[in-house]
């Protein structure tokens with residue numbers, strides 16, 4: 001990203017945040033269109049809901065400091081990949097890969113990297129599909145490739161992640177062992193529930209019904 005030196009720090013901040021906000025809007029629109037198209041191809045709506053957010057100045061500073069970087073706008077643009085974040089919540093694990101593939105195949109979307117915590121869950125039981133992409137934002141002086149972190153997970157995985165996040169923050173990362181064990185057990189139940197709901201839906205589809213919408 002090329003930011004004119006003459007800009008004041010505040011102007012730089014505002015123009016950078018304007019880019020991330022625009023990138024969220026652009027990706028959101030793409031996802032809504034893909035969701036509509038998905039209905040035609042697969043006969044059901046894959047996406048339950050979408051949440052998007054811009055990282056707050058406080059968490060940007062905290063993250064940069066925590067990672068040992070100087071707090072500068074340049075570092076925030078270079079080092080952080082989740083200033084613009086979108087979370088897509090689906091019904092079924094199988095739909096996650098179809099949605100991820102649809103996003104990756106968009107001509108103007110560049111996938112920087114993927115972290116597949118579904119195929120390789122984190123030791124605590126966390127499951128989710130993460131993609132960091134860039135999308136060009138067309139300003140008057142030309143396109144600016146802007147990073148967006150996309151997290152895709154099922155309703156059940158999201159339920160688990162919200163509670164885990166709450167516990168993690170409450171205990172500042174040092175939750176008692178029994179809670180960690182309980183969370184891990186819940187993560188296994190999430191797997192079972194996701195698998196069961198999928199096979200149930202498949203059976204309903206095979207019977208010629210509309211499936212679980």
Ligand code: GTP
Pocket residue numbers: 082115122124126130151161162164165
């Ligand atoms: P940070 O975790 O943000 O430092 O980045 P990273 O480079 O480790 O990326 P990663 O893909 O592991 O995590 C990015 C985001 O995913 C986090 O900011 C969280 O929103 C989410 N996430 C990752 N791991 C967990 C987890 O164990 N529990 C929960 N609840 N969320 C997680």
Ligand code: MG
Pocket residue numbers: none
């Ligand atoms: Mg992490």
